[in-house]
Amino acid sequence: MKGAAKRVGVEVVGWLLVVAGIAALILPGPGLLMLAGGLVVLSQQYEWAERRVEPIKREALKGAANSVETWPRIVATCLGIVLLVAAGVLWYVRPAMPEWYPLSERWWLPGGKATAITQFASAVVAVGLLIWSYRRFHGKPEEIRRIEQQADADDDREGFFGR
Template sequence: MRRLKRVALETLGWVLLIAGVAAIFLPGPGLLGIFAGLALLSRQHEWAHRRLEPVRLRALREAAESVQAPLRMIWSVLVVAGLVGCGVLWILDPPAPSWWPAPESWWLPGGFWAGITLLVSAAITLGLLIYSYRRFHGKPEALAALTVTIEQADEEARDPHDSD
């Protein structure tokens, strides 16, 4: 049973890590996926444990920066709205329009479950946006403290004579 749990957690960790990397380029919370994957993998791999804290800090910094500029907040809300719209479209699965040049089987690939994952991604993104707004918006001191913490972590990572 213990071995099965270990294999399941490692598999989930790799899936989350790969999905997080993909979400860096696709709509979705990439750093959150990378962090979650590393958190699971760090239970069994030292390399993942070493990378966990820097990813967490950078994810927090990105969250803080995302709510400092009104244009970035507007863009984030528009991305969430687009994800919701696409998710609903995929779930409703209308027939391919007459202008669609490819075979009809290529219209909205993935069907219902693709729509569900788009809605889940939108919900996670909206939750992160709300969290970031409440924790960091209008609080430049929180972003400054986070930046100092990141710089200290980077300095410790570069110091080969660290005596921990």
């Protein structure tokens, strides 16, 4: 019984991370990181997930490296983080609906404080990832080249989604 509970727990956590990662590819958040995390968890039970961990991990690392390659990109990322925090503050304070707002009041800043908290948490994760990316990749073109060459070689060998 204990083994079955562990298997169900791993499945639930893995699929939640995969779904949240896919959503975060569109919404604010570390989408590739969550997607990779979900696949790592699912790879404990499924061979298909194990085959997809490395390509997604490489894409996430390429994205991290590219995000700190130039100062304009770093500034743009910082601006995005500031906007995310500002939106969180707006949702947390929840000012009165303006007169010009075309929808009903129930659609004015839906989610309330829970949304604000997730925006603050996303901003903290983004700052952490920015610092990590900067320390690992900024000013290290050889590291970026190594990741890109490895990704290109692996893509040529088996394609992005494996066999």
